[in-house]
Amino acid sequence: MANGLKRTPGFFDFIIIGAGVIGSATACYLKKALPESRILLIDRYHTAGAGNTAKSAALFRNFFSSRTNRLLAGSSIKYYLEPGTKVQLDPTGYLWLFSKEQWNASRTAIHELDPEKNKFEILDRDRIADILGINYQAKGHFPDVNSGIFCHLCGSLSATALARHYASLFKSMGGEINFNTDIKEFIITGQNSCYAPWDNVFIDGIVDQKGNTYNAKEFIVATGAWTHDLLAPIGIASGILPKKRQLFALKIENNAGLLADSTSTIRPAIILPAGGVYIKPVFDKNIIIVGCADDLGQPFLMSDPEPDPLYFQRAIEPVLNHYFPELDFILSLKWAGYYDYHWPDMTPVIESVANLTWVGGTSGSGIMKADAIGRIAAARMQGHKEALLADGSKFRVSRLSLQDRDVEKEELII
Template sequence: MVSKIVVVGGGVIGSAVAYFLRSADTSVQVTVIERDPTYARASSALSAASIRQQFSTPLSVQMSLYGIEFLRSIGERLAVDGQRPSIDLHEGGYLFLATPAGETILRENHALQTSLGADIRYLPREALQETFAWLNTEDLVAGTYGVSGEGWFDGYGLVQALRKKAQSLGVRYVATEVTGLRREGRHVREVLTASGETFACDVLVNAAGPWARRVAQMLDIELPVHARRRSIFNVSSPAKLERCPLLIDPTGVYFRPEGTTYICGTSPSADRDPDDLPLDEVDHALFDDVIWPTLAHRVPQFEALRVEHAWSGYYEYNVFDHNAIIGYHPDIDNCVFANGFSGHGLQQGPATGRGVAELILQGRFVSLDLSPLGFDRVLENRPVVERNVV
């Protein structure tokens, strides 16, 4: 019988797991160990905080469909003592653009997304130009636009709302760092911490985000999840773009509105993307060399951009296939992994929290089968290929 559950990591994933566990069964004792309760370096607080259904794998689409349902009802779901949280959800949509080389994939992805109920519109070049008059379409063939169910929100607000709701349900949060795990055969028995306090557990959940690999190594498990820095730039422009979504250029450069300004970014090339780069060193050369020229080409009015602010956060990057690893490890009976979301953790957090809680309490995924994301696929070299990696 499961009575004591320890969750390592109190960001959106860990807090969602804790919330769903206690919502489903108030008899279980849930402890969340989070080394930084300010979330100053947490991916939950430092990301671009957005949600989309424009993926190429059915499960990712389904997870985000539940994610938007959860976010829309957050005031009711996560209210505490009559106080309803707000995350300023703005369903401005995603706009994926394709050159002729990407047209086939765009069409195939669109067919999949709409077959699962996502509200995505296919826009040929002429419709793109008509809908977004500020867009340079000369090298494009089409785009896909999320009419509803896609957009952006306050990521820090989401993690705080989940944390406060979980605490109101009886979850204990402990501000310390995990320093070791005591394992006996196929079971984790105790969690050791820097404060000297130890925690016995019937189930351990690894939700440590970019630091999950270190936790796994305490069990002699190699987890293919690495901390990769991503820089985000807040820019101002005299341009006033009507009906502006979160735009994904074919190059991978993205931007979206942020109040009266915009935020933008892109993934660096592989040779400029090692592990654990310092978060206080923003990659300004990436903006100058890649992002600004791309934005000026795609939106001519963006030729005059000024960086107002910039910061960096970590992707918990699954180097195996860029998709989450969710479920028990085949060699340890009571350790659940929820890691490697590769930039999708905020939007997939609700489905992950619900699924992990079901797996622990009921022994299986009930609402949505997340088993294709299990650890077995890594060990058996069966990647789940996502073609819409951003």
């Protein structure tokens, strides 16, 4: 080409940018529905699910107050039971602990949920004490432990394995994948000559780090935390912003300081009532992985990608020491990634402008909803009004759009 850019052979029907859980699931369901289409999945890393997908705690839960969130997560979890061990699914359950104040604030939302259908039990302090060796008394910043929710349809899986599962299904159906391909910019029609408002403006191609261009009829951006930085320069406000997420792996001698009965097979993930601290047990490796919720002061930016040991010392260690005084641990590993917050309502978005669609804003619960989001995005790309989810339920595609958004406020936020 005259400007020195190299054009890759062929013209795709769809190009999906980002092979995290969301992009890979979307590619998979789109190819499944349109086997004759030429579809390209692109990722900057060497494999699927190697970006922020890999940096997540990869816990999953079906326990949300919002009907939309319950549908997205519940149907996705139902699907994940199928590949099961292939995605390292471990349905340990969640034990979500509430202080008296938190319980009073959440009680109404919880009592509206059907325990039978959503597979959870409400535990009082005695039943919590049967499971955990926990100090339930308040002290300083740390409130009491008053009630708990044991959610049976919760647990953990391997987020990278899940993304790879979808990417390999996609490939087995004839989908094309370009790894190590970092998309740097969009080519817009008329850009070189400055277009007018009545021009039919659309995305003509995308350019990678080596200057290769890729052309398609439709582009799908599933770039998670990078979405704002990619779309703002072409005038699209996605409402998706990055926020740093830090995780810390702690070596423990044994589980005695955590569980009431160290031989018990009930070994749930735990959400503590202070600072949003959560614990993912990996007892077969004598490890627990802990994370924590953030607030004012944590930038909405691709800022420092390093985990901060001081953050562990100040925001997590005191919480563990308070609630599990008998637990001995040593900080062994730490890493940081980015949430992709759709900050207006913390619920995923699928929206289009011209021939560009973005899928994201999973706001910390993307892995547990990826199957449903992939199906809904694929349905939207086919022009369908409804998507069929893994549990057989139907989901109106426009509910996740910005134009005709129809989602509920989530009351059960960690």
